[in-house]
Amino acid sequence: MSIKTIGFIGYGAMASLMGRNLVQAGYDVVAHTPSGRSNGAEADVPMLASPRLVAERSDAIIICVPNDEAENTALHGPDGLLAGLRSGQLVLDTSTVSPEQADHLAALLGERNVAVLDAPMSGSTPEAEKGALIMLVGGPEETVTLARPILDHIGRITIHAGPAGSATRLKLVVNGIMGGTLNIIAEGIAYGLAAGVERSVLFDALQELAVISPHHKRKIGMGKAGHFPSQFPTRLMSKDMGLLMEAARRCGVPMHGMAAASQNLAASNRNHADDDYSALIARMEREAANR
Structure with missing residues (x-):
């Protein structure tokens, strides 16, 4: 799978710094936030009107939202992420959500033949800016391998915690x-x-x-x-x-x-x-x- 465009669902303080590092690494980046803004400021990447459009425009999607409720809002509905996903895509959920939500997402995307990792990061904005986050990932080994080029540009180390939900x-x-x-x-x-x-x-x-x-x-x-x-x-x-x-x-x-x-x-x-x-x-x- 060739990953050229990475889409973000949520583009706040942490995600915008990850996005900047990915742009510097040569990826195209698009994003969606409900406000159409990034961390309270105009974004430096194209902001799309819905999660569905992000899915349709991207090869891989990074979810970075505050909680279970925000994630489910982004996933569901006619303009939700699920409506735009296609078989063979990659989703990295860097949000810190409940274990039940991580299990739910893995099941939903597995039904659609979409590769998914729960991939919450450890670190704050200084580490995100330097691409020095610790990336915790849960999911199949082959999905970790697929995602590793992305993970290596946003983190200094990736820890494979085990099957889906383990990293959460x-x-x-x-x-x-x-x-x-x-x-x-x-x-x-x-x-x-x-x-x-x-x-x-x-x-x-x-x-x-x-x-x-x-x-x-x-x-x-x-x-x-x-x-x-x-x-x-x-x-x-x-x-x-x-x-x-x-x-x-x-x-x-x-x-x-x-x-x-x-x-x-x-x-x-x-x-x-x-x-x-x-x-x-x-x-x-x-x-x-x-x-």
Whole structure:
């Protein structure tokens, strides 16, 4: 299969950066968003009026939408993606959705002889801009091979998690650890400030510790500055934590620490929905440390 044109369903902060890298790699890119815009700005690729048109114009399609509801809206109806797909196409779903939604998509497209991978990415906008995302993929080995040239231009490594749906489940583990760890850091910072540790000493010391990941050191830097540009917005992290809690409930797995993080991120979402999820540090600083 020769892939020349890649279509995006959803062309926001992450997808537009992936699209830019694919254009630089020589692919033609088209896209659809309900607004006809990209990340709040005019897109630098052709914006089509419907998911159906994207399917009809493309050899491969990348779905990058916020949640199950948005994905189903894009899939169904006379102008939906399913109406324009044809046998032999490739679909990569980079969205973070529920495991049930990933299984549903694999079944729907399998009936149409369309190759599909659940392919959520790990990383934020800095990694997307550099083409350095970690791509988690679930599906048949032959589909991974077919998709690898695309994956190699948007990510620095591809991890084949197993059959369809496996990558979606792995992504919930990854994001749960991110959110849970950030919550622990925010609680520790709140205690340190309330106990009288000098603010710059506290934040600077945490930047030096090996037990804190480079990702979370970046978040601590945002907390120190009190500035939270949206590399990974709170509304999406809170949504992902909710997906994880429901998935764990279905499996009978207790997640006490994750539950606390999910609740704190949900509270932070009320005032920081479009800020980076590290704004939880500011919330804890205000409320727990009385600052």
